[in-house]
Amino acid sequence: xxxxxxxxPAIDLVFVDCEIRTVCCADVPRGSVLVSDGVIxxxxxxxxxxxxELIRCQQGDVLTPGLIEADSTLGLSxxxxxxxxNDAVPALAQPIRAHLDPRDALDPRSTLVGVARSHGxxxxxxxxxxxxxxxxxxxxxxxxxxxxxxxxxxxxPSALSAHxxxxxxxxxxxxxxxxxxxxxxxxxxxxxxRRNKTAFLRNDVYQTVVSRPDLDAAVPVTTGDMPLLVEAxxxxxxxxxxxxxxxxxxxxxxxxxxxxxxxxEEIALAEVPxxxxxxxxxxxxxxxxxxxxxxxxRLEAAGVRVMIATRSAHNAGNLRFVVGNAIRAGFPEARAxxxxxxxxxxxxxxxxxxxxxxxxxADLVLWSGDPFQPSTEAKLVLIRGERQTTDNRQRRLAERxxxxxxxx
Amino acid sequence: MRRVLLCALLSGCVSSSPGALPxxxxxxxxxxxxxxxxxxxxxxxxxxxLVGGTILDGLGGRIEGGTVLVEDGRITAVGxxxxxxxxxxxxxxxxxxxxxxxxxxxxxxxxxxxxxxxAHADGNELTDPTTPYVFSEHAFWPxxxxxxxxxxxxxxxxxxxxxxxxxxGGRSVVLKLRPRRAARAMRFPGAPFGLxxxxxxxxxxxxxxxxxxxxxxxxxxxxxxxxxxxxxxxRRAQREYRDEFEAWKKKHDAAAEDPKAPRPGEExxxxxxxxxxxxxxxxxxxDIRVHIHCYRADEMLQMIALGDELGxxxxxxxxxxxxxxxxxxxxxRGIHAAVWADWWGFKVEAYxxxxxxxxxxxxxxxxxxxHSDSPIGVQRLNQEAAKAMAAGRHHGLETxxxxxxxxxxxxxxxxxxxxxxxxxxxxxxxxxxxxxDADPFSxxxxxxxxxxxxxxxxxxxxxxxRWSDFLVGSEVEEDAP
Numbered sequence: 005x006x007x008x009x010x011x012x013p014a015i016d017l018v019f020v021d022c023e024i025r026t027v028c029c030a031d032v033p034r035g036s037v038l039v040s041d042g043v044i045x046x047x048x049x050x051x052x053x054x055x056x057e058l059i060r061c062q063q064g065d066v067l068t069p070g071l072i073e074a075d076s077t078l079g080l081s082x083x084x085x086x087x088x089x090n091d092a093v094p095a096l097a098q099p100i101r102a103h104l105d106p107r108d109a110l111d112p113r114s115t116l117v118g119v120a121r122s123h124g125x126x127x128x129x130x131x132x133x134x135x136x137x138x139x140x141x142x143x144x145x146x147x148x149x150x151x152x153x154x155x156x157x158x159x160x161p162s163a164l165s166a167h168x169x170x171x172x173x174x175x176x177x178x179x180x181x182x183x184x185x186x187x188x189x190x191x192x193x194x195x196x197x198r199r200n201k202t203a204f205l206r207n208d209v210y211q212t213v214v215s216r217p218d219l220d221a222a223v224p225v226t227t228g229d230m231p232l233l234v235e236a237x238x239x240x241x242x243x244x245x246x247x248x249x250x251x252x253x254x255x256x257x258x259x260x261x262x263x264x265x266x267x268x269e270e271i272a273l274a275e276v277p278x279x280x281x282x283x284x285x286x287x288x289x290x291x292x293x294x295x296x297x298x299x300x301x302r303l304e305a306a307g308v309r310v311m312i313a314t315r316s317a318h319n320a321g322n323l324r325f326v327v328g329n330a331i332r333a334g335f336p337e338a339r340a341x342x343x344x345x346x347x348x349x350x351x352x353x354x355x356x357x358x359x360x361x362x363x364x365x366a367d368l369v370l371w372s373g374d375p376f377q378p379s380t381e382a383k384l385v386l387i388r389g390e391r392q393t394t395d396n397r398q399r400r401l402a403e404r405x406x407x408x409x410x411x412x
Numbered sequence: 413m414r415r416v417l418l419c420a421l422l423s424g425c426v427s428s429s430p431g432a433l434p435x436x437x438x439x440x441x442x443x444x445x446x447x448x449x450x451x452x453x454x455x456x457x458x459x460x461x462l463v464g465g466t467i468l469d470g471l472g473g474r475i476e477g478g479t480v481l482v483e484d485g486r487i488t489a490v491g492x493x494x495x496x497x498x499x500x501x502x503x504x505x506x507x508x509x510x511x512x513x514x515x516x517x518x519x520x521x522x523x524x525x526x527x528x529x530x531a532h533a534d535g536n537e538l539t540d541p542t543t544p545y546v547f548s549e550h551a552f553w554p555x556x557x558x559x560x561x562x563x564x565x566x567x568x569x570x571x572x573x574x575x576x577x578x579x580x581g582g583r584s585v586v587l588k589l590r591p592r593r594a595a596r597a598m599r600f601p602g603a604p605f606g607l608x609x610x611x612x613x614x615x616x617x618x619x620x621x622x623x624x625x626x627x628x629x630x631x632x633x634x635x636x637x638x639x640x641x642x643x644x645x646x647r648r649a650q651r652e653y654r655d656e657f658e659a660w661k662k663k664h665d666a667a668a669e670d671p672k673a674p675r676p677g678e679e680x681x682x683x684x685x686x687x688x689x690x691x692x693x694x695x696x697x698x699d700i701r702v703h704i705h706c707y708r709a710d711e712m713l714q715m716i717a718l719g720d721e722l723g724x725x726x727x728x729x730x731x732x733x734x735x736x737x738x739x740x741x742x743x744x745r746g747i748h749a750a751v752w753a754d755w756w757g758f759k760v761e762a763y764x765x766x767x768x769x770x771x772x773x774x775x776x777x778x779x780x781x782x783h784s785d786s787p788i789g790v791q792r793l794n795q796e797a798a799k800a801m802a803a804g805r806h807h808g809l810e811t812x813x814x815x816x817x818x819x820x821x822x823x824x825x826x827x828x829x830x831x832x833x834x835x836x837x838x839x840x841x842x843x844x845x846x847x848x849d850a851d852p853f854s855x856x857x858x859x860x861x862x863x864x865x866x867x868x869x870x871x872x873x874x875x876x877x878r879w880s881d882f883l884v885g886s887e888v889e890e891d892a893p
Contacts, residue, residue: 083763119756286558288528319754329855379801399768401766402807405737405766
């Protein structure tokens, strides 16, 4: 109980004399940030309030919003190859799994959480994998076990996830024809269901092939209240998805888009944001024959709103290195941080998050230098204004054996 | 010994005496790592110098404003004050870093090439848990588009291994990444073969699921012991035969010289050749190096003990996620640990990972290799080393760039048996050299030039042709990542 009290963010916290990358606004070469009640109250020249805890930045330290992994299964799997320790890939035959709700299996105390957090990742968007419509995505904050938010670390589903390309085909009928067909039919059914719900439930109208919970889960997508994530890589698949979503009035977020650079202007015109995995730069499937290392940079240059993700659970902590590599391949440095903070928050309906601005949630990371450099360390992590440990199971194992080996 | 036997096979070596003696059949030849190839790698001709860079020489040294001279594919000078003849071609490396070419101890490029389609999946001969008779070289597709991406990442030498589905997977091959039309033509001259072995989850899963042996870690070890015990018998029979053959041949030669000497009698019969046992016998001879896929500390100790029992020596443990737990033993035995910076958790045996693995090994005098096992990871092994360095620093184990570069160059070159040829920048070695536009441990560092045997295989800014035929006909020209 005492420990819990210690964590209460009642005391104001002030970061003093820091280089601040605000994301929202101009960067502050040297300034302060006041955090109170879990929220950023002030940024700039601040006179610290009486009794506030002061965290004085050292030369070279950089303060940024916490990083957000946009495409993960974190919290759903402890060990990938152990079926019962991995809830992210249910062994279901059905291609439509919209009803799957990560909250039924999420573990905010997973040992993966601390590993990602030690690299400055403060939230993830986590979702199941498999099928044509995979299930829903949930936002989860990577708070530590002692946090008073541990049992409310995740929120309501904020997106639905689907596949359009080869992976969809693999899940249903071994063909894009069957996969995209079942996807399109499903959403037609959802619209029909939404319009005829009363009659549908009375059982006296046309019945759909999928279950009612799947339909219910997808209704917000057809009313513009929830985005649909669609993974597609081939340029032709991307175009097909864009046209379909436009006709069906579905708010789309593209995922992967390896050949997106070939149709970047179309994507920009449709104002569809894209989650890019910059490490995936090889033609690993025929549908990525024209993949490019600088895909993210080219999409951004065409005016697409790019988000950058690791697509990893265990190694979500590599997010900052993935960003560094995107910069290396030409992604504009000035927008790199935004691609893993504010843009992700916005795409998943999180308001006032991912920026260092008065009124925003106090998810902050204090780095010992450039956040994207391996030599830099996340010195301090704040989530919802609470200070989080940067220790984790891996670091404890290392300490344990360093001590033992030194004692020998 | 080999030369003598080779000589015995060549008709010119044996003085022929008219008619009286039957021709010598002699022992069968095992495939050697330096057997002739159709298009052998030859060093590039010509002289050039890289001038004015910060050299991390792979020996632990750092030279500011250093120059490397190359002549006909070999390094002829390295240092801060090197005279560059005025007519010599020079590459300005001021503001850049110069390192040895990176050596990746663990690759499946070419045997699991991209695109990853079933037609390309050739790295695991999953028809028997012990397949020492297969060679990764025989499945290697030199058109794998990943190869050029690796070179752009500064990699000049790789070991291509069979996969880990089998307890004994087969022979590996060490290749230099100069574009050629066949694996044999890419072979690292003189590099020994490796033998790929695997402990733990993979073999027992693959065969257990088929309802076959091994279905457990017990079965894994049983299969290994059985294979090596049979190979010991084979080796004994081979040795006995060779002794008999040598004795007989002496008599034969004497009879050929002197018609009055006693007749040699019938030539001893060579034991039936067994390609699998032949490989394992060469392992027992120490001619083939043992590379074991092994994650858990206790299993590595098992494999070391098993080697003591059966007569093989472990050169390197690969994917050695728990190597830090036995860093003292590995250091004492001089066993290499090929590790990732941070891959973990995909299997139970990969659960106890720490990013400080390499740094702990290094501090205890061990030999970490940062390996990739991935056509993606191989493109940025320098960054993986940088992560491992940072993790060490977090735990108070400081490693500087001059030391950490050895995790990528010197140590893996030693593990592959090619340190006398590559892995450091030293006079007389192959000119496998990389220049970088920044400290290679920076996330933003890009290679500027990559030389293999003195051949400029990558030159940033020059419009580079794609090596792989697979990529011909794409709409866009790829700039180097």
